[in-house]
Amino acid sequence: MAKTPDQSQTRRKKIDAMREQEERARKRNKNLAVSLTVIGVFVVVLAAVFVVNRLSGPEPAAVAAGESQYVRADSHKLSVAADGKVTLVEFLDFECEACRAAFPVVEDLRKQYEGKVTFVARYFPLPGHFNAERAARAVEAAAAQGKFEAMYQRMYETQTQWGEKQVPADDVFRVFAKDLGLDMTAWEKVYNAPATLERIKKDVADGQALGVTGTPTFFLNGERLQPQSEGDFKAAIDAALAR
Structure with missing residues (x-):
């Protein structure tokens, strides 16, 4: 059809x-x-x-006898426990606001656990903080004259004066060194020495190898801590001391 x-x-x-x-x-x-x-x-x-x-990225240095990527022979120890049973390591950035907030907590813990816990400070300046690396060099230069702890404390106590700025804080750090009575010629030499920067990068390399990406990062006897309060710190430390 x-x-x-x-x-x-x-x-x-x-x-x-x-x-x-x-x-x-x-x-x-x-x-x-x-x-x-x-x-x-x-x-x-x-x-x-x-x-x-x-x-x-920086490659971690070989681990020598008696040391680890957590604590090197040249790592700065704020407090030392004679028995070496418990060690708290902090990877820190002097320009980091969170590190400044943790600073008084760490200082309080040092007093409470004096002689019982070894407290170790490792450098980990973050690229986004303009003066963080300079601050680490200033502290390391002070450490060469036995003033690590004094400069370490000064950095956190004054962070609001020089942190979060996009201008070099070299002159500010020089004033800190003078105030501590350091030999300024010697301090300047170490502050500007390539070896000082390499020393800091060695800490950074260890931190990266251990998975550190931000600051502050804490390790207690090689185990990463994520405390939310001083009580969390104390609970973890007490448990480690009791083992």
Whole structure:
């Protein structure tokens, strides 16, 4: 039976609609393939960047007898326990506000556990803090004259004066050194010495190897702590002392 003009027109519309649907589906599949390719490339690039960053970062120094990546022979010990049973290590940044908030807690713990716990300070200046590395060099230069603790404390006590600024704080740190009665010629020499920066980078490399990404980061006898209060610190320390 012959089709009427209306039937033929309807059939053509159906065919055109099917073709249009097929074309849209083809375009969707093409776009999906392109998107997946872009995502795949992004993942590969991201992975490559991660690997490059890991490879270009500082390599930890070899671990000598009697030391570890937590505590090196030249690590600065604020307090020392004779039995060496419990050690609290802090990777810190002198320009870090959270480190400044933790400072009085650590000082209080040092008083409470004097002679029972060894407290160790490791440098970990963060790249986003303009004067953090300078502060670490200033403290290390003071340490060369036996004034590590005094300069360490001064940095936190004055952080609001020089921290979070985008101008060098060298002159400020020089004043601190003078106030401590240091030999300024000797202090300047150590402050500007490449070996001082290498000393700080060694701490950073150890921290990175241990998974440190921010400050302050604490390790108690090699186990990472995430305390929310002084009570959390004390509970962990008491448990370690009781073992």
